Amino acid sequence: MKIKLTSLLFLSMAFGMPKLEAQNIQKCASFDAMHLQEQVQPGYIQSTQNLFQDFYSIPSNRAASDTFLYVRVVVHIVYNKPEENLADSVVYNQIQVLNEDYGRLNPDSVNLRPVFQPVTGVDSRIRFLLADTDPQGNPTNGITRTQTSTTSFFNLGGSGIAEGVKSTASGGIDPWDQSRFLNIWVCNMSIPFIGPAVLGYAIPPAGLPNWDPNSTTGISDGVVIQFQVFGANNPNIISAGGTTYIARGRTPVHEIGHYLGLRHIWGDATNCAGNDGILDTPRATDKSNSDCDASKNTCVDTIAGIDMPDMIENYMDYSAETCQNSFTKDQIDFVRWVLRSKRPDIFTVSFTGIPELKNQHAFSIWPNPANESVTISNDNGDVISEVALYNTAGQRILTQRNHKSDILIQTSQLKQGIYYIEMLTPNSVSRSKLFVTH
Numbered sequence: 001m002k003i004k005l006t007s008l009l010f011l012s013m014a015f016g017m018p019k020l021e022a023q024n025i026q027k028c029a030s031f032d033a034m035h036l037q038e039q040v041q042p043g044y045i046q047s048t049q050n051l052f053q054d055f056y057s058i059p060s061n062r063a064a065s066d067t068f069l070y071v072r073v074v075v076h077i078v079y080n081k082p083e084e085n086l087a088d089s090v091v092y093n094q095i096q097v098l099n100e101d102y103g104r105l106n107p108d109s110v111n112l113r114p115v116f117q118p119v120t121g122v123d124s125r126i127r128f129l130l131a132d133t134d135p136q137g138n139p140t141n142g143i144t145r146t147q148t149s150t151t152s153f154f155n156l157g158g159s160g161i162a163e164g165v166k167s168t169a170s171g172g173i174d175p176w177d178q179s180r181f182l183n184i185w186v187c188n189m190s191i192p193f194i195g196p197a198v199l200g201y202a203i204p205p206a207g208l209p210n211w212d213p214n215s216t217t218g219i220s221d222g223v224v225i226q227f228q229v230f231g232a233n234n235p236n237i238i239s240a241g242g243t244t245y246i247a248r249g250r251t252p253v254h255e256i257g258h259y260l261g262l263r264h265i266w267g268d269a270t271n272c273a274g275n276d277g278i279l280d281t282p283r284a285t286d287k288s289n290s291d292c293d294a295s296k297n298t299c300v301d302t303i304a305g306i307d308m309p310d311m312i313e314n315y316m317d318y319s320a321e322t323c324q325n326s327f328t329k330d331q332i333d334f335v336r337w338v339l340r341s342k343r344p345d346i347f348t349v350s351f352t353g354i355p356e357l358k359n360q361h362a363f364s365i366w367p368n369p370a371n372e373s374v375t376i377s378n379d380n381g382d383v384i385s386e387v388a389l390y391n392t393a394g395q396r397i398l399t400q401r402n403h404k405s406d407i408l409i410q411t412s413q414l415k416q417g418i419y420y421i422e423m424l425t426p427n428s429v430s431r432s433k434l435f436v437t438h
């Protein structure tokens with residue numbers, strides 16, 4: 001990776017600006033970041049591999065639990081140019097994509113080929129919520145904005161790793177307490193005069209007993225994302241060599257997979273010996289380079305009695321974001337186990353413990369309590385683009401998309417009780433209680 005980028009830059013200096021094909025973008029530098037971590041914490045990589053044995057060795061680790069886990073997220077927007085200062089609506093959209101993909105609520109999950117039916121992932125019951133209280137206890141919308149004089153956080157000597165963005169002293173912003181918040185930095189880490197080379201990275205928690213996410217040495221804990229690929233409604237595009245990279249918000253889905261311990265589906269090897277540690281993901285000889293080639297079956301293995309084709313639909317592949325739509329069952333069980341056992345303070349289990357979002361927008365919810373139906377209207381006249389209804393267990397039970405400033409929700413089929421209603425507008429996300437009585 002380091003050699004590749006260096007030679008790319010050298011080529012550009014020697015021969016003028018080369019065409020950077022979109023296929024040549026290294027989608028993820030997590031494996032390089034893991035090796036950098038190994039240098040300051042010998043044994044780190046082995047400990048992350050041990051996580052898989054630890055997970056599989058105790059059957060109850062895989063036990064399904066209905067408990068919803070709500071991860072506190074802070075998104076740090078670090079920008080130099082105006083287009084890098086992504087709107088709140090882009091952040092909200094990305095959070096929605098995370099919840100859809102980790103909840104298997106994504107509409108394109110139906111595109112997963114039937115051959116993978118025996119290993120198809122379920123709803124992880126992990127949900128991502130922007131923090132509403134910062135580390136000092138002040139109200140926040142979970143988004144920080146930092147203007148920087150740094151035009152790119154790309155580090156030529158560091159395998160594309162952009163650790164500078166994680167430090168105020170180096171033009172970025174210091175993390176919020178990494179044992180309590182999933183920190184996501186969104187920035188520009190393009191190679192000067194060439195363009196984006198790495199779209200994101202994150203490293204798994206170590207299985208070491210002295211694992212400290214707040215450690216100041218090595219790779220600082222959290223996720224880094226190249227600004228054009230954050231949010232499916234991002235107005236910026238990566239276009240190089242006549243090819244446009246189509247972003248669907250799946251780079252953060254992939255990187256959070258690493259943050260929760262997952263490895264690349266092909267096991268970071270170029271032969272069938274590569275192993276991602278997960279038993280129900282088929283092996284592959286190499287990454288899918290942004291393609292959606294469903295004809296590939298590069299390695300023979302037997303999962304659920306069959307030799308499955310390469311799983312280009314998997315979020316942990318390098319396939320195009322338009323054909324990614326699934327985790328497997330074991331990947332889902334594994335990330336839940338990692339979250340509970342290795343990052344135990346980063347989530348809350350009670351949706352009711354999460355304060356309602358206030359003062360972002362005034363909505364009228366009438367009648368409340370509702371019987372047959374309820375009408376929600378946005379008092380300032382802006383469009384309500386989506387309404388989601390959750391029960392007190394935090395399960396999303398209804399999603400309704402919309403194009404007007406008001407929306408009617410049928411409640412006659414809902415059981416009597418308390419619900420949480422979430423309203424998305426192009427500029428805000430708000431939550432409120434809804435009571436249903438019959």
Ligand SMILES: [Ca+2]
Nearest residue numbers: 276278279281
């Ligand atoms: Ca596997």
Ligand SMILES: [Ca+2]
Nearest residue numbers: 299300307308
């Ligand atoms: Ca196969």
Ligand SMILES: [Zn+2]
Nearest residue numbers: 028030254264
């Ligand atoms: Zn990756």
